[in-house]
Amino acid sequence: MEKYLNSPIKELISRFPKLADILNEYNIGCVPCSVGSCLLKDVVGIHNLPEDEEQELMGRIAGVVYPDKDIRIPKIARKNRVSKELKYSPPIKRLVDEHILIKKFLALVPWIIENMDLKSDKWRRLILDGADFIRGYADKYHHAKEEDILFKYFDENLDIIKTMLADHKTGRDHVKALIEAVEKQDPKRLAEHLNGYKELLAEHIKKEDEILYPWIDRGLSVTQVGGLFAKFNDADEKQGKGVQERYEKFVMKAERIAKGKNQKF
Amino acid sequence: MDGCPGSRMQDFRKKPEGAHDESGKRASQLAQWPIQLHLISPMAPYYQKADVLLSADCVAYAAGDFHKDYLKGKSIAIGCPKLDEGQDEYVEKIKSLIDDAKINTLTVMTMQVPCCAGLVATAEEALRSAKRKIPIKSIVLTLQGDVLSEEWVS
Numbered sequence: 001m002e003k004y005l006n007s008p009i010k011e012l013i014s015r016f017p018k019l020a021d022i023l024n025e026y027n028i029g030c031v032p033c034s035v036g037s038c039l040l041k042d043v044v045g046i047h048n049l050p051e052d053e054e055q056e057l058m059g060r061i062a063g064v065v066y067p068d069k070d071i072r073i074p075k076i077a078r079k080n081r082v083s084k085e086l087k088y089s090p091p092i093k094r095l096v097d098e099h100i101l102i103k104k105f106l107a108l109v110p111w112i113i114e115n116m117d118l119k120s121d122k123w124r125r126l127i128l129d130g131a132d133f134i135r136g137y138a139d140k141y142h143h144a145k146e147e148d149i150l151f152k153y154f155d156e157n158l159d160i161i162k163t164m165l166a167d168h169k170t171g172r173d174h175v176k177a178l179i180e181a182v183e184k185q186d187p188k189r190l191a192e193h194l195n196g197y198k199e200l201l202a203e204h205i206k207k208e209d210e211i212l213y214p215w216i217d218r219g220l221s222v223t224q225v226g227g228l229f230a231k232f233n234d235a236d237e238k239q240g241k242g243v244q245e246r247y248e249k250f251v252m253k254a255e256r257i258a259k260g261k262n263q264k265f
Numbered sequence: 266m267d268g269c270p271g272s273r274m275q276d277f278r279k280k281p282e283g284a285h286d287e288s289g290k291r292a293s294q295l296a297q298w299p300i301q302l303h304l305i306s307p308m309a310p311y312y313q314k315a316d317v318l319l320s321a322d323c324v325a326y327a328a329g330d331f332h333k334d335y336l337k338g339k340s341i342a343i344g345c346p347k348l349d350e351g352q353d354e355y356v357e358k359i360k361s362l363i364d365d366a367k368i369n370t371l372t373v374m375t376m377q378v379p380c381c382a383g384l385v386a387t388a389e390e391a392l393r394s395a396k397r398k399i400p401i402k403s404i405v406l407t408l409q410g411d412v413l414s415e416e417w418v419s
């Protein structure tokens with residue numbers, strides 16, 4: 001069993017496809033993960049399941065991996081086993097709040113794909129403003145806080161951090177491609193990358209809100225929470241006033257157009 | 266359940282069995298004086314950029330390991346939100362800790378009794394009136410000194 005505990009999760013799922021259903025049942029979202037290099041023991045540890053549920057999960061995994069053997073399951077060592085439910089700390093809460101605006105934009109993507117007309121100046125403007133939102137807000141304003149500040153508190157070789165960084169990079173590739181598609185007036189390619197970005201970020205935000213951030217919060221000391229909070233304030237100030245408000249305005253405007261009967265710009 | 270829960274008599278004397286080994290001495294984790302909120306000066310060096318513990322008076326008597334678990338590594342101010350006079354000055358003092366001493370965080374420790382929550386309200390009022398923003402955590406203890414709740418309030 002030790003051997004499998006130290007195996008990357010994606011490898012295990014492809015070898016034992018039944019594991020996918022079991023992990024899904026426990027809301028462990030490794031199946032759609034694009035990287036999947038986290039080790040089984042870290043995957044289980046990071047989700048902080050109640051002890052009895054974790055035992056049950058490990059028993060079922062052992063049942064799939066060794067169907068004919070009665071296997072003893074080693075306990076997963078965990079640094080921060082805290083039973084008390086702790087709400088997000090203030091700096092982490094700020095990132096979660098930024099996700100809300102990003103998700104509002106993602107919710108508009110199907111409408112854009114369905115209605116866009118690349119011959120129209122207004123539509124091209126709207127899509128390019130959307131690309132500016134992705135770059136200026138989701139990436140520069142939000143991901144920069146994660147990459148330059150938050151993730152620096154951790155070993156950059158941690159699989160979960162590598163996975164997040166890889167997602168950010170894939171997002172950048174999508175936005176680059178979708179801007180090119182606007183320039184070349186290629187609606188098919190544009191739809192492909194808009195949708196690719198939406199799917200990627202929706203899953204990415206879910207991973208952060210539900211797994212990464214709570215795990216980070218469980219490990220941060222009070223002093224570190226204060227330090228993070230101050231650094232986030234400095235980072236936002238450096239970007240100049242009004243970034244949040246400006247992009248909120250853009251999303252609200254796009255929502256208004258999408259909801260309007262004639263979809264008038 | 267009658268009368269004010271903050272002053273209602275309760276008896277939770279421990280039975281003698283199961284006493285822990287209390288041999289050996291423990292060092293105090295207090296690193297400053299004074300500590301009473303009316304007496305402290307936010308300009309004191311030990312408050313600058315510190316993680317500050319704002320504790321209701323009774324907390325230190327309820328928590329068995331107050332020094333080791335809560336005071337260690339922090340600067341402190343204490344007060345009683347129910348009986349002390351001049352609570353407005355408390356707001357000003359805490360505001361000055363936030364703006365002038367530029368403290369890193371504030372942890373407010375109170376007892377489970379309802380009147381004690383006033384200390385968290387005082388801290389929040391100070392934060393609202395301050396120019397800087399900092400994280401504030403609230404830890405509430407039961408009368409037996411266990412943690413009833415621990416959460417970031419702002």
Ligand SMILES: [Fe+2]
Nearest residue numbers: 143146164208
């Ligand atoms: Fe991210």
Ligand SMILES: [Fe+2]
Nearest residue numbers: 095146205208
């Ligand atoms: Fe994020």
